[in-house]
Amino acid sequence: MKQRIEGRIWLFGDNLDTDQLAPGKALTLPWEQRRPRLFPKRPKLVEQLVPGDIIVAGKNFGCGSSREQAVENLQGLGVACVIAESYGRIFFRNAIAHAMPAISCPGISGICAEGDRVRFDWGTFEVNNLTNGNTLSAQPFSDDMIDIIRSGGLLNRMMQIR
């Protein structure tokens, strides 16, 4: 796990739901067919987004279904990190399970514009907007949550169970 995550951001509002992140009809399709169906309300995004980009969003990101494809699809697109005001709780759990950084940072929407560059630091749990110099504190994780992410997710932890 890198100490810092840094990248260009794509901005979303509140309540971005799992039907946008993982449409039901595309759930069992192979990746090549699933990919173009993601974000049906913002269809150009999958072409614009490049690996290492960061999603910044408002409240309740990933609300809705328990489908972990919502997390896996973001990882498939190469999204390095999501930073949101808050999350749908199942999305948040799924993110930890799959070692996808999903950072809760109240106030983040107010300090970011589309295309800004931001940096998240695992050591300080601070989010820096490198474009405008603003800094916010994110909500810390428990040691166990950090350990799950550091070990690469619950699949790796399962391999230790015998």
Added chain:
Amino acid sequence: MTDPSVAAMTMAEKIFARTSGQATVAPGDYVTAAVDRMMANDAIMLIERFFKKASISKIADPDKLVVVFDHFFPAQTADQADKIAVSVDMLEALGVTHYLGAPGVSHQVMSERGFVRPGQLIMGTDSHSTLYGAFGAAGAGIGGLDMAYLLANGSTWFQVPDTVRFNLRGRMGEAVDSKDIVLHLIGRFGSDYCQYKAIEYAGEVAAAMTMSQRMTVANMGVEFGAKFALFAADQVTIDYLSEVTEDPIAPFGPDPGANYVAEHEVDISGLAPQIACPHSPDNVKAVSDVAGLKIDQAYLGSCTNCRVEDLAVAAQVLKGKKVAKHTRLLVAPASQQVLLDATKAGYVETLVESGAHILAATCGACMGLHSGLLGPSEVCISSTNRNFPGRMGSAEAQLYLASPASVAASAIRGEITDPRDIEH
């Protein structure tokens, strides 16, 4: 309280204290809890893959796991059929005793077969696992990998949530159902109001609700953002469970003096039938405010609202009437048992005579998988739980959520209709 050294706790806190082996827990605490019951639906296909990758060949307690296929049943593709078959082979190899096949939507099946008990901690691979709160059980959804780890390990991490209490006062009016109440609450407070929190529903209206009505409210806890949506287990709960199990069932509720992060008195008297408009469950209005909007489909289904009581309501509204010519009424019972009971009671006959189509007892169109998807220009009123863009087909379709009575009334006129406007 018998032991004054132990703090008064909410239902969620009591459940996490017991399952983590501690005398007391407080909101914000991280605990490792032994889960009492696991439910896996078609996500077992993912779990099978994770087990294979991690070389897991046994689960901590095979008797705790209940498996019900409800999403991809009947299979829509040969590939799905094959993945289900592979998963079933794994369940046999793991010695899972409660593999139930596909007798309905998982939460309904769990409930009607007595797998849900007051005071339990229950995790399911479906977000609507909050439904178990109707029985006083802390039910919540988790993903397939989280479940795979839990099954292999027997316990997993949780954060003890704050609890919000809603005291539902007064009484329900004519043609008002528990669906109208939960839609009203989500609309009034917002779909993330209970984010990361447990809800306790109390007050005389909650106490007067049937189990079926409580299941509807608890089911939509997730649309309220909640981790759990609990009702105290009372005589209504005990009476229901005594029909499905011979085990003795004790009441279960919060300690007197427990701490709530917020407590709301909500008067239900005078509430009109409610409807969630596109494209969010918290975009709620009175049905009468959108009455007259032409609909192409009326959908009565899902673990939210297609139990026997719901079909009885719909049959009562539709008795001797016909579904409008330009509208299709689709009915997907919550389980095979529901279909059987509703058939014996004559409700199915009434519905079919009115022009309704009876579908398989599965999730189907509720989550946009099959059997009733909407085209981009179409409008649908549905008794289900979510109306996100694309939830039931095209992202351009307009999906409205309401009670079974409102769905049935709207089907007759072919436009959104307040059930109080239909003469019997």
